[in-house]
Amino acid sequence: MLPELGQFALILAMLLAFAQAFFGIAGPARRNERWIAATAPAVAGQFVLTVFAFATLVYAFVHNDFTLRSVAGHSNSALPVYFRVAATWGHHEGSMLFWILVLSIWTVAVAAFSRRLPRAFQARVLGVLGVLSAGFLLFTLATSNPFERLDRLLPDGVDLNPVLQDFALTIHPPMLYVGYVGFSVAFAFACAAMLEGKLDQTWARWTRPWTTVAWMFLTVGIALGSWWAYYELGWGGWWAWDPVENAILMPWLLGTALIHSLAVTDKRGLFKSWTLLLAIGAFSFSLLATFLVRSGVLTSVHSFAADPGRGIFILSFLVVMIGGALALYVWRAPLLRSQAGFDLVSREAFLLYNNILLVIATFVIFGGNMAPFLSDILGLGSLSVGPPYFNPTFLVSMIPLLALVAIGMHARWKRGNLGESRRVLLVSLGTALVLGLAMAIGIYGLHDVRAPLGTLLGFWIILSSLVDPIDRLRRRLSLSAAVVGMTLAHVGLGLLTLGITTTESARVERDVALAPGQSAELGGYRFTFVKTEAAEGPNYDAVRADVQVSRGDRDVALLQPERRTYWVQQTALAEAALGVNFRRDLLATMGESLGKGAWSFRLQVRPLMSLLWLGAALMALGGLCAATDRRYRQAVRSTATDPLASPARAGSAVT
């Protein structure tokens, strides 16, 4: 009974979403005050109904209602309760419903927290979000109904894929979705501004906190996914450039570009059409990528075509939304001329270069992601494009980008020379050079030119971003949340660069066969295989090995990798064990049993791996911090203060 109510609620939610879209867009266009006033209640109603529908699905999963196809296919009564909850969004139908829920939450947030926007503008934003909700609800109800009943009774479900039964993975998709869908707000703001035909600096200021918060969630989501791949897949890889990861990275890169472009539009009223395009692009790539991945089109054309109805629907919806937004852009963007100019070494210019490089990086990844697909539909056969393509091409745009980050932070708005900042830059560059070389060559003995270059850039960004805040603190000046956020995020980027460079250049790994009592040396550590024992989890059996790691005479860690066999699907899964401290990660993964108590192991030592997670965490924290800046909560004035008029502010806040 409950699932039927859930489905009914979903249908009502769809009708309200259509109402929301109609009143929100037609109301302001016809200047009908009553229609405008009807938009917000439609949002509220749609939200309540969607939450109810989602709750009934969670309930069905928690209470093992195997009469539902989605529950029977992706859950099992032996699955621990928190994984059963997570299984709600661990499959196509459920994840679609989750998408709708998240979109609905963002919409309510926009309705609640932007009351000070002009009413007509707010209605337009909600209207555009309504079109999105309506489209998704229609798609879900028509082709991917999570409440579909099975016609026969099953005693138990077929279980959630064991690889997905992991803590990080229960929160990774929600974070990603919140981030992905969050870009819909920037998209809706952009569409609303284009519908209105008016885009001023206040528009950019309204959009900024929403974009930054969405970006923060996306950052956390990507980091969690990477962390999961790192310890769960057991190969020690944290980024494999597989199509799914790339699909996540593209909106993140465009979102990063958007954040910076919005800063310029907010401060100087420049780059308006470019910012609009990025706002459309960031969300379009979220949409496109989610669907390409969801439909399996990237791994194989065949699985996409397996359900052509779904494919055609998705595609039509994409054409309507993205194509519609881009058509609006063709119509409106020519009106957005910027009056102000800027010099080639001004802050605007550096932010523009950074934007261009981020967009190039996005398209490089897009090309690599699409190549196998294109080759397949053109009948050229199936093809893999792997790290040999992505690593060098991505680095080509990232290395100059990192250098520009360090320099750009010290450039002045509008002005054409670096002035007194030149000394700061040279000193920080010199210090970074010494530190970078000392670290790469002195400590880790890395002679490949990329290693010292990476450490140099990492240190430079950190030093360069700390100069101004420290200077202000010394002079006892206050730091705005925006500046703190920017500094945190850039220091995070620097740490990430250091971490990636070091761990990728100085990691060592070895595959060994060990009998109990035997040991292997790796990177100055001795890994001794002590014994194996049987272990049992809530829904799996496991063989657990004790691997004692020592350095010299000192024991440093006891690693307990497992090889699990999940009862229901009878899949074997290696659970890697990690020994982590700040300096290095030690990893042991169990391979095959070799008979007579011997096992194969993959052992790894990865220096400074923790900097990756620390860096990503700081970037996310920086985003959060910047979004809380007081400026975003102040009453909106129609003309923003000219940044040049108040020199105290001139150097602040480009997050």
Next chain:
Amino acid sequence: MRVNRFWLPLVGFLVLAGVFFVALKRAPTGGGERLVQSVLIGKPASAFTLPSVLDPAMPVSLADFKGRWVLLNVWATWCVECRAEHQVLLDVQREGKVAIVGLDYKDEDPAANEWLQRLGNPYDAVASDPEGRVALDYGVYGAPENFLIDPNGVIVHKHIGALTSEVWRRDFQSRVDGAS
């Protein structure tokens, strides 16, 4: 002129959408039939000598296989398609009609050795091309790619993507059998 560039994103997007529509409409069954023929067809295969993956001290040279039909298989351990292809290569090796020369493309030797030990070694010789220098001569832009080289050392066929038993029979074996 200034107005024109605002059309670009829309046009680009619509072209992309068009490609997807075509893909959906075609709903391909089995491997694609149409092939863009490589300009290398009919040209002598570029000679190379590279260290062997199995033993870096042993050089692998294409010239050693003159007088035999050669299947030159470009592969790598990072290539997902290559894993599926591997079984086909083992079958081809069992038939024994051609010599299989592997070109391990932009890969690491230890990983390649582990792969060959685990999945079996279908190759008569495997050359290590970590920088992709030789692959460049063959116009390789991904893995897997397969070249059929006749006993005179001329490339007679190229297949981009994984070899399936169907593709092998249709495009490769037929050429070998037809010539003899």
